[in-house]
Amino acid sequence: MDKNTLFMLFGKWINPINFLNFQEEIVKLQQDKYVKKLTTKAFLLLMLHAQLHEKESLRAISDGLLDEDLQAELGLDSISASQLSRKNNEVDPSLLSRVFLDLVQEIQSHRHHSIPKRMPLKIIDSSTIPLNLTHYRWAEFRKTKSGVKLHLRLVFADHHQAYPDKVTITNAREHDRNQLEVLVDDKNVMYVFDRGYMDYKTFDYYFDEGIFFASRLKKNAVVRILESFSVTEGSPITSDSMVVCGTPQSRTENVFRLIETVDTKGNQIRILTNRFDISAEEIGEIYRSRWAIELFFKWLKQHVRIKKFYGMSETALQNQIYIALITYCLLVLLRLETDAKQSLLQLKRWLQVLLWKSYESFLKRIHFRKKQQLKGVP
Template sequence: MGKNTANKCSLPILGQLLSFIPKELFKQSVEEYQSDKWYKKVKAWDQFVFMLYGVLTGSSTLREIIKNFMLMGDKLNHCGIFRVPKRSSVSDANSGRSADVFGRLYMLLYDHYKDFLSDSYLSLKINGEVDPGTVEIFDSTVVSLFKEVFKACGRLPLDGRKKGGLKAFTKITLSERVPNFICLKAAATNEKVFLSMFELAKGTIAVFDKGFQKFRQYAEWTEQGVYFLTRMNKNAKFSILEQMPLEENCEVGVQMDAIVELEYTCGPTATNRRTKARMVAYIDPVSGKRLVFLTNLMDLKAMTVCMLYKNRWTIEPLFKQIKQNFELTYFLSDSENGIKTQIWIALILNLIFTVIHKMAKEAEDFATMVKLAAKHTASYVNLLGFLKMSSAQISDALDNLENVQLDLFGNNNGGTFQNSS
């Protein structure tokens, strides 16, 4: 065996990506939703592979995907595909099969890889006080659609035409890189609706934007031992109970630290209720903007509260990364299930490439890595080995045409195409 055989693989790059999906997890998801019960021509796996290829390569039509698969020939066997169906059959699967099966697959994959994805460099306590593993950041992003499949938010344009939109409510742990909770709703859905869709463990710190402001939820979290941190809305009703002293030369930028009483209505009779919270006012030394934070973290330094909220912006690059690297501009279906399926598969691809990126020790830029895989889906080059190599090593390795067995993650975390024995 030549010295560069480690740069060759028995699977094409598309098959290598699919090998990060353990077959038992995919089977579990399909069985939970009975996704193959009424489909004979296009099974859930077939649909998943076709759509994954389309999202990765930026295909704009199902016809384009089907014809590309026809050209791949025997390489399809390595991807678990043994027959290329008609375009209409894939279209029917997109519109008829519930997208929840792929949402469930995403969460199973997250559970499978979450320990590996936890970043040790993010384990240091924020300002020496807060463990990033206890911080949950959540926000929502809107995916614009070409037609009114889901109700969009905002006012009606002057021309009377309004595209649809889908809002992806997302939650991540500060010490990780991928979402641990996702909910897809019409873009017109109010952010406050999402707050009651998940449970937070005692001791968790929820950090979010002021668009989610809901005083009644804050009161419930306080009773449950869950902490929150957000910005104060201008129209919030509150009264200051006590001004806290500021530490000299330690709270640079902190203008005020106070205990306040929040007023909100509760129940069908709109009964007035009150709950206590902490308000910290901060002047950004760069922009000069005054920011007012609201929290029930009473024992932390005021600057720690400000630094915690600053970390909320770590979720924004995640949204940008997904939208820029995976096809969410041209939707391959005009049905609700088809659109949601494409978004779930984009999230699954983002998770897989995040795993590969970390395995490759971030030797290559994330976007470049995705583009390389997208343009060479039929290549038998070992993607992970290739990403780790220098330019000189790559040139030497491409001269060797031997194939070797792929072993990306070892037997303990085997992929879809490993033998169960």
């Protein structure tokens, strides 16, 4: 990246990527050993550009190189769809996974990243991406269906600060519970997950190891109430109890806390936790934060290219998912860097339009919008 690129918005957007480490990994994995034209770095930048603009196919990505600014950035004046396809199938997904994890560290260490007043929350969930069985036989999980499952952990500070920090990609047949061992690895946070992760032995292990969690309990789960506590009048909490869960044949060894509350539609929700040091209302609010990961998956599927893929191999699919996550992290870092209050979607739209303009023009747009908001302009 030359000095002129850094003054452009595109250069500023991709600047958090540690290209020195990236190049070292490329050499170590011999990714560019016989490459004459499309280097792995150029491939990454081109695919990030494609994700930002939600390009629908490799041919559309190839045609995008008619843009002279993009040509100058990549050092390429053209590339065929077939060359892109080969590169997409050759790049080691671990290389892009490392870029993603490095960006997560950048987000966590950013000076504008506020420290939450309460114990940090990490929300765990998965999303299934359906695939065409004819083209993705390797991902078959039913007789008539193929698919992969994106298992993800989302760091949640508030509704304006949420980002993924760990991900695994498996066949869609993989049960969510099997990924808890990978996604739960820190005693200094509180984990939140849905009833698909319910496992009494695992919950007992968390209790013994001092790993805090809140999980929705299945409707048919058997519980035995040992003690009930009073609840505040007018509170959304309907009950607060100490319980053991399960049948005599398979029961928790430890005593847990069961909170019963209602959602916005009036449906009853039962939340199991090993936190006894905070109020039932706080437990209810913590579990409601789980909705942030649903919004995250919705954002990914609507605003980057993750539902339809540029290649049919497992490698190509994983590469596209990691590049989509890298795109998201770069947008988060851009918002932190500029201290912008706009949504990521708004920043993404401005980025698309001003991509080859100066970074200063992007900052002026943000500050202009702030002034409008201060004046009450919608």
